[in-house]
Amino acid sequence: MNQKIIRFFDHFEEFLCASMLGAMAAIAFANVISRYFLHYSFAFIEELEVSAFVWITLFGASIGFRRGAHLNVSLLVKNLPKSVQRACVIISGVLGIALFGLLIFYGIGQIKMELLFDTRSQGIGVPQWWYTLGLPLGAALVILRILQTTIIQWKKLS
8 A cells, every 4th residue: 555655756756747738639629620620719728728828837847757768967977976976966066956945936926816806717717726726836846856856866866
């Protein structure tokens, strides 16, 4: 049972991104068919796709950090002494956490403003903060993955 829970959380972002991409493709296809046959376009489709794209981007960044797939200067770092490599791992982790921490901070600020002014989306009329919530949530997940990979890299270098 524990392994299933761990496996779920290890692949949570992949499931979410795949589901959202599938939904985006389906609603875009429905909109194309509607435009072609009915000569009518659904205005809310673009709104949903743009909002889902923000979520997918941040959750995809989280997947990239978990897999270690983001760009880095490994050729330079691998030729340094182990102590300097460990320092680079920590500095890289701290800088990544700082960057995504700023995204959380400003994302929460944006959500507060949207709540204060009761901002609604143009197409559907739902609260705008529903869409903006992907920014701090995705950034928080990225921070967790940065911590996870930093610890793993640190242990490999010890």
